[in-house]
Amino acid sequence: MQYKTNAPEDYVAQLPIERQAAVSKLRKIILQNLPKGFEEQMNYGMLGYVVPHSIYPDGYHCDPKMPLPFMNLASQKQYIAVYHMGIYSKKELLDWFKKEYAQTVRTKLDMGKSCIRFKKIDDIPYELIGELCQKITVDQWIDFYESAIKKQKKK
Numbered sequence: 001m002q003y004k005t006n007a008p009e010d011y012v013a014q015l016p017i018e019r020q021a022a023v024s025k026l027r028k029i030i031l032q033n034l035p036k037g038f039e040e041q042m043n044y045g046m047l048g049y050v051v052p053h054s055i056y057p058d059g060y061h062c063d064p065k066m067p068l069p070f071m072n073l074a075s076q077k078q079y080i081a082v083y084h085m086g087i088y089s090k091k092e093l094l095d096w097f098k099k100e101y102a103q104t105v106r107t108k109l110d111m112g113k114s115c116i117r118f119k120k121i122d123d124i125p126y127e128l129i130g131e132l133c134q135k136i137t138v139d140q141w142i143d144f145y146e147s148a149i150k151k152q153k154k155k
Contacts, residue, residue: 008040008047019075022121023047026073026082026129033130037138038070046074046083051138061149070141071133079110079117082129086136088114089144093135097128104128 005011012024027047031040039052043066050067053059060066072083087094101109104125110117118124136144 004045006042008042011042011047015075019080019121022080022118022124023073023075025126026080026124029126029130030071030073030133033133034071035134035137039067041067043067043069043072046072048072051142055138056142068142068145070136076117079119080121080124081118082116083114084116084132085114086141087111087116087132089148090136093132096135097132100128100131101125 005014008027012020012027015023027040030049034049037051037055038049041048041050041052043050048069049071050069052067056068058064058068060068070085072081074081074083087097098109105123105128107120107123110119
């Protein structure tokens with residue numbers, strides 16, 4: 001669900017009361033663990049963690065006015081979601097995450113390409129999400145992104 005705001009704090013304040021604590025805790029974990037250079041801002045109506053134009057002036061190829069996206073955090077209708085482009089883009093990171101998740105959480109992993117869905121707040125592996133945040137630096141993400149875009153343009 002998209003909320004109308006330009007401030008992450010306002011986004012959290014607009015959430016249903018039962019989701020506010022979990023999203024606030026996830027937000028705090030993400031901010032504590034993201035490598036230097038990523039920046040929090042509202043992105044696509046969600047909490048976004050991006051490579052700002054000050055670091056990567058080219059921006060996102062789909063819309064260069066937008067910063068390069070990396071992660072998002074959102075309260076959707078049926079679940080809380082963490083979107084992480086690294087697990088979508090790097091098979092070894094996805095494999096690591098699936099293995100660690102299975103060892104950490106008693107419920108089955110519910111995910112799409114980059115979306116990790118948490119239908120039950122009690123099943124959110126906060127520490128594991130923190131570890132996931134640490135796995136890719138800004139420079140690594142830019143290098144990977146640029147190599148993927150160059151491959152795409154050759155096709």
